[in-house]
Amino acid sequence: MSRSTSLSLLGLSIALCSSAAFADTVWLKNGDRLSGTIRFFDGSKLLLETDYGGSIPLDWKKIATLESDHELLVKLGPVDGERAKSLLAAEPGKVTLANGEAPKTIDLTQIEQIMKPKPLVEDFTWKGNVDLGLDYKRGERDSDDYDVDIKTQARHGRWRHNAIADYNRELKDDVVSTDNWSAEYALDRFLTEKWFWQGRFEYKRDRIEEVERQRTLGTGPGYQFWDDELGAFSIATLANRSDYRYSNGEQDRFYAMSVKWDYNRYLIGKTVELFSVGEVGRPLSGAADYSLDAEIGLRYKVTDWASLNMKAEKDMVSGAEGDLDETRYTLGFGVGW
Incomplete structure (x- = not known):
């Protein structure tokens, strides 16, 4: 040799x-x-x-x-x-x-x-995703549809920060038929391994529908069923102060009770993710009868950070001054971390 x-x-x-x-x-x-x-x-x-x-x-x-x-x-x-x-x-x-x-x-x-310990806050964990949906159609009727969703969550010690934002815009023959955005921030303080207390603020703006503005401030207890690398599921019951403003200038201010959920589960070796987030509420008094804001969807991981997604969204408000009933189906791509 x-x-x-x-x-x-x-x-x-x-x-x-x-x-x-x-x-x-x-x-x-x-x-x-x-x-x-x-x-x-x-x-x-x-x-x-x-x-x-x-x-x-x-x-x-x-x-x-x-x-x-x-x-x-x-x-x-x-x-x-x-x-x-x-x-x-x-x-x-x-x-x-x-x-x-x-x-x-x-x-x-x-x-x-x-x-792995972090440089400043050792037990800090941060995860999230950005989903983009674009749809262009050209024919007898032209349509352009844009959808952007951002969801992120950070945790350290007994504290957990949750932030959600989305923007939707749709044009049909150059006429805007959908134009709205929303943002929400919630802070959780874990009292035990499973039970936590949440405070949150949410704002919605719609330039087309009768319900023009929604502002909600709430607090209440929540329960974390599980949270690991294969997914998470939690619910929270909140007492809210809500302010609605309608396109005709009328306003509603009332207290309400609502139930929120946040669910995701990884399947097939973490290549597929099933997810659903939403909230259903009913006022203690006031003009609105009930409200529902929910979405359900699937993500397919193409790489460690890129994914394809499809989802359905439902936004409903039933009230005396104005109603909102909107359903959207989107298919797009996203990034996650």
């Missing part, structure tokens, strides 16, 4: 050993061992990124122990956490947090979250 060949084989061996040494490892209770990179744990699933099967969600209850050479933030509660330089395998059902001269072995059942 020539010297150049020997050196090449030696270099390849060193590279393979190095890559293996830096790979995270998860041992399952059935004796299997998986290697990859630990990305996130929140709830019941550990997300392990591999070069042979993509991102694999592992049932936390099936894991015996694990190890990682990367620095990770291990949270033992909604607020308390420890920044571990590495994780070391321990006896089944336990893991050792290596942090200098004082390693600490804990039960896996004590861990609520594992994530």
